[in-house]
Amino acid sequence: MKALKITAVLREINLTFLFCTITASLLTAQHMSSQGGGEYLSEKVTCLPSQDRFQIEQMLSANHQMLKQRGKLLEPATNNNVIVTLDWPLRKKSALEFNSYYATNNFVDQKSDPGLLDYHCQSRTYDGHRGSDFDTWPFPWYIYENNLVEVVSAASGIIIGKTDGNDDDHCSCYGTWNAIYIQHSDGSVAWYGHLKKNSLTTKIVGDLVSRGEYLGVVASSGCSTQPHLHLEIYDQDNQLIDPYQGVCNYLNVTSWWSTQRAYREPTLNAILTHDSLPVHGCPETQENPHLSTVFMEGDPVYMALYFHDEIIGDTTTLRIRRPDGTIWNSWTHYSPNTYTKSWWWWLWYIGSNEQFGTWTFEADYRGQIHTKTFEYIDSASLCTVTNTAESGPGSLRNGIQCIDSSDTLYFDPTMINAEIHLDSVIIIDKNLTIYAAPDQDILIFGTDLV
Ligand SMILES: [Zn+2]
Incomplete structure (x- = not known):
């Protein structure tokens, strides 16, 4: 048995049979650039077919009666001018390392007849839309799968309706949404739709929720092409309102937001690195x-x-x-x-x-x-010898197989006075350098090694 002692300075070992000389060309930094991207459009479909809307209204009306009889409904404020203010209805989990996570895709359509008009006298809506749509962006399905954006109550109130248990990964309009409906202290009501199956708060109809309290996870249940929150608001007289104040808001005069966000909020949501071109779109x-x-x-x-x-x-x-x-x-x-x-x-x-x-x-x-x-990272660092095993991850045999031609194979600094016993020959079919630091004293035992 021969012992091969690797002690010090860069020592080149030509251990065995095949020896290929690689002429390494010194590569300079390649500044090859290619550019793409552009607008990301989501398909606009109605958030709530009229038949579903009718059923929801029936359900809310029945619940309202029931809660009133049980004395659970909050008394509306006597002064009709006092309205609740709404906080932002979404929040991201800290695990989502994006600067921002949403885009407001559709506002309320102010035109009862065909044609598009949002509160800002532009057309960021679809015909007949009765809510505000907040899309998660970018990678809404990644956010959805990992529960990274939550819906929270925009104001405190009482749960007057809750629907859960429906599929939530829709890319087109079908099925029933998961939603929660909150009545505020002034009698106004907020609908939160398209939530994730079984993500809704465990609270039940009749329970109180506070401002900012968790309601569910943004998803794509019901009539929806991608995860988003549909927020729909009614005043104490059950009249639809648009929470945004603007010249073309014909539904109400004042803003319902505690702090109304700008019509356009130029924001870099995320700066990311990818190992190949990202693919956007539905699960399909x-x-x-x-x-x-x-x-x-x-x-x-x-x-x-x-x-x-x-x-x-x-x-x-x-x-x-x-x-x-x-x-x-x-x-x-x-x-x-x-x-x-x-x-x-x-x-x-x-x-x-x-x-x-x-x-x-x-x-x-x-x-x-x-x-x-x-x-x-230096690919060679992935091949570093970390143990004295004859084979397997971190072994010398593995390192020699792993290392690229003309690279240097290192021993982990913790390997000092280590002995590696080889049972069989290691075939080296490339030009490589095996390096041990001066104080490492690595001993390799084996037969016919050199
Ligand atoms: Zn909507």
Whole structure:
């Protein structure tokens, strides 16, 4: 039995039979760029067919009677001018590392006759829409599957209706939605529709909920093409209202929001890195975010931005920083139009002579810098020998198989005075370097090793 002692400085070992000389060409950083993306449109279908609406009204009316008889309904405020104010009805879980997570896709249609008119005298609605639609964005199905955006009560009140147990992954209009209906202290009522099956609060009809309390998870139950919340509001006289104040709101004069959000809120929802081009769409088209933050030499790095309410002419300055903070590349993106939802991507390859470590993709949008870090790792580090096993993960045999030609195989720094006993020959059919630090003293035992 021979012992092969690897002690110190870079020592090249040509262990065995086949020896291929690889001429490594020194690659420079490749600045190959490709760009795509654009507007992301969701199909507009009615949120609630009239037959469903009729049944809901019947159900709410019956519940209302029942709760009144039981003395459970809150007494409406005597002053009709006092109305509740509504807080934002959505919140994201901290596990969702997006800057923002929604886009307001449809407002109330102010026109009773055919034609589109929202409170802002534009047409972000569909014919006959009686609510406000807040889409989750980007990757609504990823958000849905992981329960990352919740519906919360916009105001405190009493549950006067609740429907649960219906399928929630619809990409078209069918079935019944899951929803919860809350009556506020002034007698006004809020409908929260399209919720996730079995995600609704365990509270029942007649129970009180407070402002900001969890109601359910955003999903796509009933007549819906993607996860979104449909919020529909009625005043104390059971008249439809549009919570947004605006010149073309003919339903009510004042805003019902505690703080009304702007008609357009230019926001970078997310800055992300992907290992291949993300796929958007319904489960049928297999939405796949392809999220990744770890890349090796030769890997494509797709860098993408996701906006809501990006405005025509908006400028975003993008930078890619090396681990030492120096700029590897920078460029500018101009928005060619105004969009409710938009996304843009660029494909980069980081060259073989670049720094390994934590890189930063940076977007400077409207005075705010958004960042996404990603790891650029040496593929050789994945092959590091971490144990003295004859074979298997972390073994020398595994490391030699794993390492690329002309790369260096390392022993983990914790391996000191380690002895590796080989039962059979390791065939090395590539040119490689095996390196042990001066103080590691790795001993390899085996037959016919050299
Ligand atoms: Zn709707």
